[in-house]
Amino acid sequence: GHGHWSYADKDEWPLEFPDCGGQMQSPINIDTNSTIFSRELQPVVLAGYNLDPSEQLSLMNNGHTVVLRLPGSLTIASGYPQEYRAMQLHLHWGSPEGPGSEHTVDGRRYDGEIHMVYYNPSSDSIKEAMRQPGGLAVLAAFLQVGPEDNVHYQHLLEQLHEVQEEGKETTVAGFNIEGLLPANLGRYYRYSGSLTTPSCYQTVNWTVFNQTVLLSKEQISLLETTLQGDDDKDLQNNFRLTQSLHGRKVLASFQ
Ligand code: SG7
Ligand code: ZN
Numbered sequence: 001g002h003g004h005w006s007y008a009d010k011d012e013w014p015l016e017f018p019d020c021g022g023q024m025q026s027p028i029n030i031d032t033n034s035t036i037f038s039r040e041l042q043p044v045v046l047a048g049y050n051l052d053p054s055e056q057l058s059l060m061n062n063g064h065t066v067v068l069r070l071p072g073s074l075t076i077a078s079g080y081p082q083e084y085r086a087m088q089l090h091l092h093w094g095s096p097e098g099p100g101s102e103h104t105v106d107g108r109r110y111d112g113e114i115h116m117v118y119y120n121p122s123s124d125s126i127k128e129a130m131r132q133p134g135g136l137a138v139l140a141a142f143l144q145v146g147p148e149d150n151v152h153y154q155h156l157l158e159q160l161h162e163v164q165e166e167g168k169e170t171t172v173a174g175f176n177i178e179g180l181l182p183a184n185l186g187r188y189y190r191y192s193g194s195l196t197t198p199s200c201y202q203t204v205n206w207t208v209f210n211q212t213v214l215l216s217k218e219q220i221s222l223l224e225t226t227l228q229g230d231d232d233k234d235l236q237n238n239f240r241l242t243q244s245l246h247g248r249k250v251l252a253s254f255q
Pocket of ligand 1: 062064065067088089090115117138194195196197
């Protein structure tokens with residue numbers, strides 16, 4: 001109790017965090033035959049992501065994932081009806097035994113998933129934005145094994161051994177953060193959901209990109225086997241199971 005939670009006790013999240021038992025929870029399975037094409041969903045356009053190496057970003061193991069703090073100067077310039085500013089990005093993964101994305105597509109779980117988390121600056125504070133409908137946005141992309149090392153992910157992965165234990169923090173020199181996302185930001189799914197961990201606030205405007213991001217087998221293995229979680233055990237399978245739609249619609253930017 002008292003603010004602590006783990007992936008092992010996810011059935012008990014709603015007892016301490018009532019929103020986790022709500023009707024607009026994330027992640028979800030995306031049933032591609034049931035999505036609704038919307039011509040209003042314009043390509044996502046990002047601004048300010050090519051950071052200078054002199055800028056140092058904090059990278060931390062919070063016991064549930066590895067979090068890279070992002071400057072609020074990184075924005076979503078279009079693709080949403082409101083402005084969003086970056087807070088952080090983090091990853092979800094499985095283990096050498098199985099995949100670990102949070103969202104699934106037609107029942108398929110991918111190897112991993114990156115989340116870039118944003119807030120709507122029209123709220124007075126980030127804390128306030130987290131409680132406002134549409135106050136948060138998350139850009140999500142699936143990670144998948146491909147033939148080559150992904151040079152963009154190498155900036156993060158080569159620092160993982162510095163944050164092996166929960167609570168450890170290091171810095172990463174600025175790089176082009178947009179390189180962590182797929183090249184095609186025009187094809188995506190959009191739905192209203194929640195944070196996928198406690199508090200599970202139902203205030204997230206989700207974008208899940210259709211194009212996946214490729215990392216080498218060695219890079220995915222490093223992610224799956226380097227970190228320790230809040231119980232000194234391997235930090236693996238840090239994904240929540242898919243939640244019921246309860247009548248929600250999933251929009252698609254493409255046909
Ligand atoms: C991860 O997922 C962390 C949390 C994040 C949570 O556990 O990245 O962030 C921090 C700073 O610990 O919570 C509020 C927030 O971003 C849920 O985020 S998610 O829904 O995108 N998976
Ligand atoms: Zn996440």
